[in-house]
Amino acid sequence: MRERQKILALVLAVLVLTVLAVILWLPSRSVKGSVDFGIRDENSNFHYEVGEQLSFVVSDSGLVRGKDLLWELGNGDTLHRNPIASYTYKQAGKYLVTLRLEGRLLASRYIQIVQAGEITAIDSVPRISGVHEAYQDEELTFSAVGQGADTWLWEFGETGTVDAYERQVNYAYEKPGNYTIRLNTNTTKYPIEHKITILPRFEKAEEVVAVDSLGLAQEDIRRRLQIIANTSVRDKSRYREQINYIRSTYFCSPAGEIAVVVNGDKYNDFLGYCQGLHFLESNPKRRVQIREVKIDNLHCVTTLQVTQTTIEQ
Incomplete structure (x- = not known):
């Protein structure tokens, strides 16, 4: 009986020491604070392209200094890098990039990898950025959004002629009504159109303080x-x-x-x-x-x- 009690006491002592060791060991191995990462593309055009070197960078390297980080690239590939990992995707698609430390998830983010030709095709199609409803005599701002064009011809539908030649222009309608704004560029075969309704201005009787x-x-x-x-x-x-x-x-x-x-x-x-x-x-x-x-x-x-x-x- 005494022998069994000695063995039981020894087992309990070992368990207590093990628990204390784990408690003391965890803080030194854990990451304090919130860890995140950013993505930098090689040509800085805000698109992640096939064949382009991407850099995955921990936002605060001090939180993970000296630790073994695992980057999961979402396509089966992994990298052991700290705090910057560089990688080039060979196929277009949507990938979940995950950052782990000793099996624990620190941060993850979906990224879209596209073909370089797709970017040019999408961004070269211009469109008009501007309001669809405004008031008579109100100064309005319109912008041509899209890459590739270097010539802009604006027709606001009130004068019957070309009214402006810049990428971003200001215009104020003199009369209320429904108008079609047309924009011609050197990259488009037909004009881009934008509908707008101009409402009448009522405050004619007395001068009012305009609030911008x-x-x-x-x-x-x-x-x-x-x-x-x-x-x-x-x-x-x-x-x-x-x-x-x-x-x-x-x-x-x-x-x-x-x-x-x-x-x-x-x-x-x-x-x-x-x-x-x-x-x-x-x-x-x-x-x-x-x-x-x-x-x-x-x-x-x-x-x-x-x-x-x-x-x-």
Whole structure:
């Protein structure tokens, strides 16, 4: 009996020591904080292309320094890299990229790999970005969205002639009515059309103080995008707060369907653009300054025209 008690006590002692060892060992092996990663494409055109080298970069390398990271590329391939992994996809498709540490999921993201020829074909088809309803004498902004064109001929349907020749133009209708805006470019065989209804202006009796609602909205969005660019990658709550505010205040469509045109020639969806802004904060030598934001509609934005510069520090 005494022998069995000794054996039982020895087993219990071993179990207690094992539990204590695990408790002491776990903190040193765990990752504290929220780990995420960003994706950089080789030609910086915001598209992930077949044959292009992509870099998967941990947003805060200090959280995983010295640890063995496993990158799962979604097509059966894996890489052991820390904190940057480079990879080239050979086939187009949608892939789930997953980052793991010792079997534990840290972050994952779907990416779409496309053929380079598809990008040119899609982006070269222009379209008109602008409101569909406005008031008489209200100054409106219209933009030609799409790559490849370098000649733009705008007809706003009121004068019967060509009214403007720039990629982004302003126009105010003198008379109410229904109009068809036509845009001819050097890359299109037929004009692109855009319907608009101009409502009569009623405040003729007395002079009123004009409120530039569109300008206030554009400055509001610009300021919040700058906050995203300045926010630490660890501060997820502030990052999401700005995105949710812009989305609920100005969008009628899902944020992933809102186009962002950067400096007139680089394209991305709203969520991808904001993720890129937030991720750049991790590089202390580069900062993004949001200079100006233009929107195509005050209440149902579909396109953001962003002018920004990168400051090397």
